[in-house]
Amino acid sequence: MGSEHYDLVIIGGGIHGVGVAQAAAAAGYHVLVLEQGELASGTSSRSSKLIHGGLRYLEHGQFALVRECLHERALLLKNAPDLVRLQPFFIPVYADSVRSSWLLRAGLTLYSLLGGAGKDTRFRRVPRREWAALDGLKTTGLQTVFQYQDAQTDDAALTRAVMTSAQTLGAQLKTQATFIAAAGLEDRREDCWKIRYRQHEQEYTCTARVIVNAAGPWANEVLARIASTAKPVAVELVQGTHLVLDGKLARGIYYLQSPQDQRPIFAMPWQLGGETAGSAILLGTTETRFTGNPAEVHPLPAEQEYLLETYRCYFSETPNIRAAFAGLRVLPVPENQNEYKGKNQYAARQRETVLQTDCPGSPRLLTIYGGKLTAYRATAEKVLHKLQNSLPDKTALADTRALPLKHSP
Numbered sequence: 001m002g003s004e005h006y007d008l009v010i011i012g013g014g015i016h017g018v019g020v021a022q023a024a025a026a027a028g029y030h031v032l033v034l035e036q037g038e039l040a041s042g043t044s045s046r047s048s049k050l051i052h053g054g055l056r057y058l059e060h061g062q063f064a065l066v067r068e069c070l071h072e073r074a075l076l077l078k079n080a081p082d083l084v085r086l087q088p089f090f091i092p093v094y095a096d097s098v099r100s101s102w103l104l105r106a107g108l109t110l111y112s113l114l115g116g117a118g119k120d121t122r123f124r125r126v127p128r129r130e131w132a133a134l135d136g137l138k139t140t141g142l143q144t145v146f147q148y149q150d151a152q153t154d155d156a157a158l159t160r161a162v163m164t165s166a167q168t169l170g171a172q173l174k175t176q177a178t179f180i181a182a183a184g185l186e187d188r189r190e191d192c193w194k195i196r197y198r199q200h201e202q203e204y205t206c207t208a209r210v211i212v213n214a215a216g217p218w219a220n221e222v223l224a225r226i227a228s229t230a231k232p233v234a235v236e237l238v239q240g241t242h243l244v245l246d247g248k249l250a251r252g253i254y255y256l257q258s259p260q261d262q263r264p265i266f267a268m269p270w271q272l273g274g275e276t277a278g279s280a281i282l283l284g285t286t287e288t289r290f291t292g293n294p295a296e297v298h299p300l301p302a303e304q305e306y307l308l309e310t311y312r313c314y315f316s317e318t319p320n321i322r323a324a325f326a327g328l329r330v331l332p333v334p335e336n337q338n339e340y341k342g343k344n345q346y347a348a349r350q351r352e353t354v355l356q357t358d359c360p361g362s363p364r365l366l367t368i369y370g371g372k373l374t375a376y377r378a379t380a381e382k383v384l385h386k387l388q389n390s391l392p393d394k395t396a397l398a399d400t401r402a403l404p405l406k407h408s409p
C-alpha cells in the first residue's frame with residue numbers, strides 16, 4: 001500500500017491523542033491520529049466528566065497541578081461554552097465528618113487563590129434556611145454546607161470537538177485503525193519511523209518523523225511494539241467505576257465522603273441522550289487496582305455497593321441503577337512506595353502527567369502516562385515543546401489557547 005509521510009503519528013484517539021493532534025496541527029505540522037476503536041472509546045468517555053482543579057489534590061500538596069487545571073478550566077469555559085459549564089458544588093459537613101468546616105474553608109480559600117480569585121472561584125456557606133432545597137440531602141447532624149463552583153463536561157463530546165478542531169487545521173484521523181508496530185527506517189531516511197497499522201482487516205504503512213504514544217492504559221503495550229531505546233515507566237492501572245442512577249439533582253453536584261475510607265465521591269446531575277434520554281444521577285468513583293486487559297475493565301459488585309452505601313448516607317432515597325461503567329487511571333509507581341503505604345494510597349499519588357522520551361535532547365518517540373482530562377491542552381503543548389528539536393520549522397496556523405471548540409454529534 002502507498003506510504004504517506006507525516007511529521008507526527010499519534011497512537012490513541014483519547015483526549016491526549018486528539019489534544020496533541022490539535023496542538024501539532026495548530027503549529028503547522030502534518031499529523032495523523034490512529035485510533036483502534038472510535039474516538040474516546042477508552043478512558044476519555046469513562047471519567048467523572050469534571051473540568052476542575054481538583055479540590056482534593058490540595059490535601060496532597062499538588063498545588064502546581066491544581067493551578068494549571070484551574071487555568072485550563074478558565075480557557076475551556078471561554079472556548080467551549082457549549083461543552084463546558086460551571087456547576088454549583090455543595091460540600092455538606094456533618095458532626096462526624098472527617099474534614100472539619102475550618103479545614104474546608106481553608107482549602108476553598110486556597111483553591112480560589114490558585115484559580116486567580118476571580119468570580120468563578122468564589123465560595124460561600126449555604127444559609128440554613130436553604131438546606132431544605134438541597135435535593136433531599138439529610139440534615140440530621142448537618143453543621144455546615146459550603147458551595148463553590150467547578151465545571152462539568154461530556155468527556156467524549158469534548159474529545160470529538162478537539163479532534164474536529166485539529167481536522168479543520170489539517171490533521172488526519174483514522175478510526176478502527178490499530179497500530180501494529182514501528183521501527184526506524186534505515187534504508188532511505190534514517191530519521192524516520194516506518195509504522196504499520198491495520199484498518200478494516202487490511203495492513204497499511206506510513207512514515208513519520210516522530211511518534212506520540214497516547215494509548216492511555218495500553219501505553220506500555222504499544223511501547224513494547226516500537227523498536228526503540230525508550231524504557232517503559234512502571235505504572236499501576238486503577239479502575240474507577242461510576243453508576244448512572246434514576247433520579248434528578250436539580251441544584252448541582254454534591255461532594256460526598258465514603259463512610260468506609262473517607263474518599264470523596266461525587267453525586268452529579270447527568271443528562272442522558274439517545275433512547276434513554278432524560279435526567280439521571282452520575283455517582284462515582286472508586287479506586288480499585290486492576291490487572292489484565294484494559295479492554296475488559298468493568299464495574300464490580302463491591303464497587304457498586306461501596307458507591308450506593310455512600311449515597312445512602314447522604315440521601316434517604318435509593319434510586320435504581322440504570323447503567324454503570326468503569327475506566328482506568330494510569331498511575332506511575334512512585335519511587336518510594338513506602339511513603340504511600342496505609343490508607344488511601346492511590347488518592348495520595350501524584351497525578352501529574354509523565355512524558356517519557358527515547359532521547360531527551362532530540363526525542364523521536366514520546367509516551368504520555370497518566371494525566372487529567374482538564375489539562376489536556378497544557379499537556380499537549382508540553383509534548384510539542386519536548387519534541388521541537390526533532391520537528392522541522394513550520395509556521396504556526398493558530399494558538400490553541402484561543403481555538404473555539406464546538407459540540408458536534
Ligand SMILES: Cc1cc2nc3c(=O)[nH]c(=O)nc-3n(C[C@H](O)[C@H](O)[C@H](O)COP(=O)(O)OP(=O)(O)OC[C@H]3O[C@@H](n4cnc5c(N)ncnc54)[C@H](O)[C@@H]3O)c2cc1C
Nearest residue numbers: 012014015016036042043044048050179216240371373374
Ligand atoms: C474513573 C476516572 C475518572 C476520571 N475523572 C476525571 C475528571 O473528572 N476530570 C479530569 O480532568 N480527569 C479525569 N480523569 C482522568 C482522565 O479521564 C484521563 O486522564 C484521560 O481520559 C486519559 O486520556 P488518554 O487519551 O490518555 O487515554 P484514553 O482515553 O484511554 O485513550 C487511549 C486511546 O488509545 C487507543 N489505543 C490503544 N491501543 C491502541 C493501538 N494499538 N492502536 C490504536 N489505538 C490504540 C484506545 O482505544 C484509546 O481510545 C479520570 C480518570 C478515570 C479513570
